[in-house]
Amino acid sequence: MDIKQSSFKLERLDDDIPKDHLSRFIVRFVDEFFPVLEVEENMGGKGRPVLPVREMFKLIIYAFNEGVTSSKVIEDHAKYHKIYLYVSNGIKPSQRSIRRFIRDYGYLFNVFIGSTLLFANELGITDFKHISIDGTIKKAYNSKFNVLHEKDINTLIQYYSGLKLPNKKIKKLPRPARKLIERTDLNNEDKLELLFELQTQIKMSGQNTVPVNDVEARWMHNKQGLNEVAYNVQSAVDTVSKLICAVKVSQKPTDHYELPEIVKNAINNINDEPEYVSADTGYHTETSFQYLEQNNIKGLIPDRKQTRENTGRLSENPFHKDHFKHDLEKDTYICPNKQELPFQQEIKHYLENETKPYKIERRYWNYNACQDCQDKEKCYKGTQRQITEFTSNTALKMKKQMETKEYKTMFKKRSSTVEAPFGTLKTYYHINELPTTGIQHTEHILALQALTYNLKRLNHIIKNTYDETDNINQFIEKIGATLNLKCKTTEK
Template sequence: MVKRIPDEEQIKLGIRTLDFNIPEDHISRFVVDFIDEYYPLLGIKENKKKKGRDSFPVKEMLKLLIYAKIEHIDSMRFLADMVKYHDVYKFVGNGICPSERSLQRYREKYGKYYNELLKATLKKASDVDYTDFNEVSIDGTIKKAYNSKNKVITEKETEILTRYFEGGRVSQEELDKLHKPAREILENKKISNQEKLYLLDDIKTQFTLSGQKSVPVTDIEARWMKSKKGNSQISYNIQSAVDYDTKMICAINVVQAPTDHYQLPKIVDKAINNTNVIPRFVLADTIYLNEESLSYLADNQINGVIPDRKQSKEKIGRLNKNPYHKDHFKYFPEIDAFECPEGQIMYFFNKYTEKNDDLDKPDKIKRLYSNYGACKACNCRENCLSSTQTHRTITEYGGSLKKAMWEKMETEEYKEEYAKRSSVEGPFGILKEQFHIESEVVIGKTKTEERILLDAVAYNLIRLFNLEQEIKNDKEDIVDFCEKISVQEKLEVRATIF
């Protein structure tokens, strides 16, 4: 950019580059350098227009979108203003001035490359030896979907509307009983009846897939889920894998399942694909402890670190206060038996398989332990048994893999390893509190995942930048200390600082 600079003696013509006002250690420089270095790995082919103005360069647009996320800007209207007037955004975008509509279009069109950008951040961390991805923690959280909990349609209403638009017989009384969301579909004149039938057919599919009693109309792929406060809301389940050493996000997986039970294989697969490393340890909480997860870890020769319910409660000091609760029955793996609070041994006596309603999930294995004779002669029967019980039975779920996991989690080595699992909580908190993922206006499972991946890319770049600054600062601090001692003590300090 050319600008005239007034001077007391004469008028001088000065040349200033776009970065003249940007500090050398500013994060915007780090973002620009990162995209310049790793953009070729994305393999994006830009088609040039034969007519009209050329499209905005994708590389510069990605820089703007990522840097805007780092600054927690989600409004493309606000970003369009910033690229016109703010020096940092002019530098990041290399002087381009896209409109709000162009920014929105590029953000959606190139969403499929956000996971590749996430891979690039992980490659950068590996290239500079910040981590070897030995320990990966996984966890899930729910994100509220862009759909009011009142804007839902029932299966019966879907059937009535389908019959009506297909020309079938529908009474006026049935139409009058429709709730507001269903009536909006009925009275909407902006779309044809055929398009309404396509929408209703998609809603029917979601009823089949979800098994739930109602489907949201705005975002039909979202599901009813319970928040940590116990409230039901229309949400998506966000699975995340986080590296312990750098606290960087290794993978994001958006699913429709209301719980985390069977999500471990998918999120760990994504983490392995993104890092090109099979982790030595995968750390997860109790909800992931099942035969499917344990079989996956065993097949891939990964050390799982997953406590059972009792071990988890014991760690946080929340064992049941009732002394005769199952929490206070001690297990002895060497003889495969339990000891009750009164010191009696309860032996294994039966095992059977319980069919899982979901054909894609493995059957449940139940193991039963009891000691009828000891219970019959026990003086504490009234405290331990209900009025209908003749003896106490302990039921354990899972086979040999779960038993082996329990034994591992009783050792100090694995207890210390599990203490590192909390590293997965930090990124979730930052994405919710600083990146405001709950308020992002995005519809559909795929688009939701793409937007959160963009947040994850911005988060990872902040982590990389901070790690780089920490190393530089540590080195500068040591140099300053050495120089200070040298001057004060009048000594010649010889040191090599790496």
Template sequence: MDLRELIPKDHPCYFIQNVVDEIDFSKVDLNYCYKAGKPAYSRKMLLRLVLMGAFDGGLSGRQVAAKAATDVSYMYLAGMEKPDFRTINRFKVDHAELIDDAFKTTVLMAKELDLVKLKHIAIDGTKIKAKASINNLTNQEQVDLLKDILQKSIELDEEEDEILGDESGNSVPKELIDKESFEKIYKKVTETTKGDRNEFKLRRSSKNLLDQAKKDKKSAKKILKKVEKIDTELKKTTNDVISINDPESRWMLNKKSKWEFDYNLQIGVDDYKGIIISSSLTQNPTDVFELIPQIEQINETFGELPPNTQISADNGYSTNENMDYLAENHLDGYISTRKLSRKLKKINKKDKPFGKDKFTFDHEKNTYICPMGQILENQRTLKIKPRIIYWTNNCKTCPKHQECCGKEVTD
């Protein structure tokens, strides 16, 4: 059976296939020629799956791999192949330029079909949470100590290999030799810090890395490479700590005013049909440096923006440098200043009759009085968060109950 008989004629998978067919894969394919092992999956096929996953809302590698075995449109794009999710994820990392080319081809075709007008462009950013645990952090001292331990362990292993010869000539199993040598170096390095008044200890996250390196010399070199990458990223940032799981992420303040390891995603959208015409993922915790790169990316794709093109953004992009850039390039910028934004937020607060600032606190009686005159005499202390909740049973019969507490609150 031809799978196209089961897929609607206007399905986006056909558009994705046409886009990928126009991309040049010759340079990429050269990297896979004359290599030992099983033949690699087609890069065209993998790109088709990745783009289809992006079209369906940004599916993960596991979700795309699952759909390649169950969804008819994905099966058609994959040519009935079933690549592993690791292969898909590795393709995203190793061949980001192909995905960029496909993105540019898509928006250029949208421009050709008059779906992009480039009269008004909106630019904004959002924080994307990294897969980084708050308990799996490290700092410069930890990194330096880890590098010292791993390097000396690898050197000792290499010395033993010269003395004992190949693995086949050893009378003691290699795993036992590596473990003993590793423990020896670890003990030697850690003992050098015991005489210091400010004794430095390895964190649990660092010990976990050392446990992974104990398996054999190959594992030790792999972990050392990972630690060196962490060290490089740590030197790039002004933060004192960095995530071991995702060292490229940065400590940022999210929309809920909570600090976490995030990435800053920036997009530019054409106002006419809401088509994304620029995008980037950055490590900058704020948006102040991201307006110009977005506009330049649009210029690279479509050519120089016409004069008086409207550029709108929030007050996070309000800097003298950005405003000067817009003026020099004859672009019509609509960016609120921080002062105006703060003023508007205060006006919005006045429009909320039951906002927190409308409740009066009685210090002598330790109670609150609501705008309706009710006394909130009951108290409950939360154990999870250090705060006290005040309430009264009269809230249930208050005519402004829903307006004050919200529809979801029933007591």
């Protein structure tokens, strides 16, 4: 026993790291894929040598995979933690360097997401024929009380533009406005510039207030029905492998017009068009239908009634519209008393001109049947029961598709596909607690989280099925030679 602890031995950084450890997979993956990218590193001038981009990627990806998101904690781990020393090849960046790296090279995380998907496709894990999309909100790094109203912004602009205002008017300003006046880290010109930015965001958002700390965030409804300052996060997930195909951050408070952009991002990452795209009722809009039809993609998007039927939440009232069944072949509604209400009238509502109908109003009724009905007092008020549908030709096509057994079976895969990654990102990676500000920074961090999720899932699949080293090498050779993938990633 060496009481004085004077003995020593030479050892490698990875001597005590298991062969199937995730860190080894991340190191090999980045080492093999990184040369394919044409990254122009900023070599800097005099002073300390520039930190190598490749090793910084390994360090940050591994840290986020472990749930370590604080740049200060990553800095400490890079100095003392053996696995972090192995992953980063011994570099010891400061927390400032880590933050700056994510800011300058964060756009590359999306490129790496694409590489994980191509890798999965080469291994035969999936063919990306069916992807599911969904949205959730991420809380912004801004208290819901730290917001400014439009009238208060205008008052402060007058104040900092040199207009003399009564002291009473200044004292009556709400606390966030007074806190801005009291800030010493900004001079008057900086405050005026910030106020003009806040004023611009008010006009762009159409909302009455704007957050002070994160001016690009918006008021949105959470699942509890409460308003909070947040971003709308869209994701596309492969139904077979459950790999995240794309992430996108939006300022729009609803999902109505988000399908085209998130599907485009997914297509760009998987380098192919999916055959099917499934989404919930929030995407049941003409914008979604037209995009899918123009790109020859089969959509699986139920309307509200179909969603209530799938989830067992139909109205308890037996004479509610939910219990009037639509016969697609006859184009007629069948009431609870088995009487038919045939199609009677169609009204087109135009958006721009008569060549482009925006919505079609379709009306169904059966006057004679309603007059002889014994339950007419329970069913309707007036002379007859009328069923009205606001739809379009593309919406009718979608409705007919969703009534088929094939599409119903395929749509059932969606809930177990797209919800799982979101649940992991929220519970394990704690995306709602991450202090991000601005759309770009938020998107970079979420892309990094999606990348770490994909790598962990790939590692799990490969570890139980393949020899990951050989397959990574084969994959890189193919994308470098056969696919001729050249990702020139220079910042503009």
